[in-house]
Amino acid sequence: xxxxxxxxxxxxxxxxxxxxxxxxxxxxxxxxxxxxxxxxxxxxxxxxxxxxxxxxxxxxxxxxxxxxxxxxxxxxxxxxxxxxxxxxxxxxxxxxxxxxxxxxxxxxxxxxxxxxxxxxxxxxxxxxxxxxxxxxxxxxxxxxxxxxxxxxxxxxxxxxxxxxxxxxxxxxxxxxxxxxxxxxxxxxxxxxxxxxxxxxxxxxxxxxxxxxxxxxxxxxxxxxxxxxxxxxxxxxxxxxxxxxxxxxxxxxxxxxxxxxxxxxxxxxxxxxxxxxxxxxxxxxxxxxxxxxxxxxxxxxxxxxxxxxxxxxxxxxxxxxxxxxxxxxxxxxxxxxxxxxxxxxxxxxxxxxxxxxxxxxxxxxxxxxxxxxxxxxxxxxxxxxxxxxxxxxxxxxxxxxxxxxxxxxxxxxxxxxxxxxxxxxxxxxxxxxxxxxxxxxxxxxxxxxxxxxxxxxxxxxxxxxxxxxxxxxxxxxxxxxxxxxxxxxxxxxxxxxxxx
Numbered sequence: 117x118x119x120x121x122x123x124x125x126x127x128x129x130x131x132x133x134x135x136x137x138x139x140x141x142x143x144x145x146x147x148x149x150x151x152x153x154x155x156x157x158x159x160x161x162x163x164x165x166x167x168x169x170x171x172x173x174x175x176x177x178x179x180x181x182x183x184x185x186x187x188x189x190x191x192x193x194x195x196x197x198x199x200x201x202x203x204x205x206x207x208x209x210x211x212x213x214x215x216x217x218x219x220x221x222x223x224x225x226x227x228x229x230x231x232x233x234x235x236x237x238x239x240x241x242x243x244x245x246x247x248x249x250x251x252x253x254x255x256x257x258x259x260x261x262x263x264x265x266x267x268x269x270x271x272x273x274x275x276x277x278x279x280x281x282x283x284x285x286x287x288x289x290x291x292x293x294x295x296x297x298x299x300x301x302x303x304x305x306x307x308x309x310x311x312x313x314x315x316x317x318x319x320x321x322x323x324x325x326x327x328x329x330x331x332x333x334x335x336x337x338x339x340x341x342x343x344x345x346x347x348x349x350x351x352x353x354x355x356x357x358x359x360x361x362x363x364x365x366x367x368x369x370x371x372x373x374x375x376x377x378x379x380x381x382x383x384x385x386x387x388x389x390x391x392x393x394x395x396x397x398x399x400x401x402x403x404x405x406x407x408x409x410x411x412x413x414x415x416x417x418x419x420x421x422x423x424x425x426x427x428x429x430x431x432x433x434x435x436x437x438x439x440x441x442x443x444x445x446x447x448x449x450x451x452x453x454x455x456x457x458x459x460x461x462x463x464x465x466x467x468x469x470x471x472x473x474x475x476x477x478x479x480x481x482x483x484x485x486x487x488x489x490x491x492x493x494x495x496x497x498x499x500x501x502x503x504x505x506x507x508x509x510x511x512x513x514x515x516x517x518x519x520x521x522x523x524x525x526x527x528x529x530x531x532x533x534x535x536x537x538x539x540x541x542x543x544x545x546x547x548x549x550x551x552x553x554x555x556x557x558x559x560x561x562x563x564x565x566x567x568x569x570x571x572x573x574x575x576x577x578x579x580x581x582x583x584x585x586x587x588x589x590x591x592x593x594x595x596x597x598x599x600x601x602x603x604x605x606x607x608x609x610x611x612x613x614x615x
Contacts, residue, residue, distance in 0.1 A: 228262025
């Protein structure tokens, strides 16, 4: 039902059914033919009257869409279709400022409105798309408004976009797609009332700054059956988005522990990219300046309000998804920089400030060479053709590089790097190479944690004993170095076997 609700709510798109006319004069006939075709398929689209407008426009009054088999009704006062003065294949749709949607969701009524200012939809999908259907939607503002005190769950909903713009063009011959979505600001304000075990009442306000999303695809599949070929052979896509800022506040009612009472947050510029290009899959995201303030209900969780801050965070996963005779690169990076937790939390566990309050940082940079021997989707889809039982049959790693592994927390630092070749001649892959590790401040941190009762002193002593046994003291106090070597199927630390 929800899928059809989302599709049906795009009332203007429904009126742009692909029934093509050859001239502006045939616009009204094309629209009526499109409506007739939709109704044959169960759309139940009706209108009260039609009028001629300026520039050859067709105006439909009192438009109602009520698809068969669905508990949803969409209504609006008017839809206007105007042929383009510049391009005989294009028309522009404008609508009344308010589109009302009434539906049933899980047995309860749901009513909301789609409100807009300056809305216009330009498309070639009514007259003659010439194999390249396209669409451009612009609006000074667009809002989805609903909820109310009579609604048992959704008490309030207001989702608003300013300077909204969406466009795409699709080539039916090549099945290539290009498009974008932009907004100068987006605002969300909603309130829901759930059972306590599901989170209780939640009031949310979020404001996003300027945002841009671009998307493209090549050789897009026609249906689900084409997905395997798309991923395993000739398809590609790219989705990238940027946002200048995000800030908001979430307030909770009475809920189960450890549910906080409120969270206030602010995030600086952020970007995300998801792609499959030339057989390489990429997931990448990065953000600057992350700040949270968390407050708990003292009756539920007696914790003080505290702040969490980071100067930035990033994540990258890149891996081949298609077979190749040559080695291909794998990359995994993660970074959380300058993580700070407010003093109220520190004071609960370390009021004497024996542990340094230095910001924590984690940075991981791993690379690898691998060869993928089998098609990924075909091997894992369990359709009885070329299926594999062991994922190791997909291919093999040739090498792994630990370019950087860095952690600093509580005055202690770990720094590691190295390179490993992977020997694939036996029943299991075996590494061959070395990792260099340096430690600083761990003895002091271990002592402080045991004195505070956060770890058992015996366990702390055992951990430092292991460090001492498999590492060498550095030139400075409380520093250690170790070389972890993988050779001939064994592992050693500074020449001392670990197995």
